[in-house]
Amino acid sequence: MTTPAPATPGMNNELARARTAIRAATGALTVEQIAGAVPDRWSIAQILEHLVLGYQANIAALEKALAKGITLAKAPTLRQRLFRLVVIDLGYFPRAEAPEPVRPRGSVEAERIREAIEAALVRLDASLDRAAERFGEATPLLRHPYFAALTVRQWRKFHRRHTMHHLRQVRSRARIVAR
Numbered sequence: 001m002t003t004p005a006p007a008t009p010g011m012n013n014e015l016a017r018a019r020t021a022i023r024a025a026t027g028a029l030t031v032e033q034i035a036g037a038v039p040d041r042w043s044i045a046q047i048l049e050h051l052v053l054g055y056q057a058n059i060a061a062l063e064k065a066l067a068k069g070i071t072l073a074k075a076p077t078l079r080q081r082l083f084r085l086v087v088i089d090l091g092y093f094p095r096a097e098a099p100e101p102v103r104p105r106g107s108v109e110a111e112r113i114r115e116a117i118e119a120a121l122v123r124l125d126a127s128l129d130r131a132a133e134r135f136g137e138a139t140p141l142l143r144h145p146y147f148a149a150l151t152v153r154q155w156r157k158f159h160r161r162h163t164m165h166h167l168r169q170v171r172s173r174a175r176i177v178a179r
Helices: 013-026 031-035 044-068 078-089 110-135 152-177
Strands: 142-144 148-150
Touching: 013 044, 013 110, 013 152, 031 044, 031 110, 031 152, 044 110, 044 142, 044 152, 078 148, 078 152, 110 152, 148 152
Parallel strands: none
Antiparallel strands: 142 148
């Protein structure tokens, strides 16, 4: 059994755990290791950029819903419900291609990736807090390309699970680039 990460004042526990794990996985890495190429795989910088882009996409959609005062939810199909159960509730990430908007494209320099991911997590937490205040924690809120509508709670859990999934890759890449 894993011990939960210490609470970060003001930050939701799911996202605080993701932030703590990111810091633990990347804190000792040099910029060269973060930027280091890995044959046929994303580099650590690209993995972290993918996470930043995912957080930013969610922030943009949340801000749009908040500005309009309506949720942008669509009822999930049976397949989407099952996929959501497997990924969000059970934490198993099958191989899937990242949607185009969250594929790394070199938009964040390796030197700035850690501060970019921290800033995006803080903004995501604040946007989710505002959405919870406005629409409630359990209201289906925004569409996800694979899961359809997710609630604020589910978005937080998804981002933690997704971050942890990619941090396993970060640790693997770190072993490769350290050689």
